[in-house]
Amino acid sequence: MLNLEPNIPDGDGFYDELLAAHQGLSKDESDALNARLILVLANHIGDRDVLREALKAAGEAG
Known part of the structure; x- marks a missing residue:
């Protein structure tokens, strides 16, 4: 879950x-x-579900 x-x-x-x-x-x-x-931070996180949530959250914020 994305924090x-x-x-x-x-x-x-x-x-x-x-x-x-x-x-x-x-x-x-x-x-x-x-x-x-x-890319460095995405690799560190490594969880595709969390990264997908982050992409969605970032897209909604703009």
Whole structure:
């Protein structure tokens, strides 16, 4: 089951790290970093049902 509740200790600190990882990148480089990050995290999760739920939730949020 997909957890949509806040679950990252120091979420603001993580957000700062995420922004820092994109610092100085072009739009294309930033998009590529995001794609790689998504694939790394999807592999870590490894559960297709959870990933399917995440795709649905992300699509509904936009």
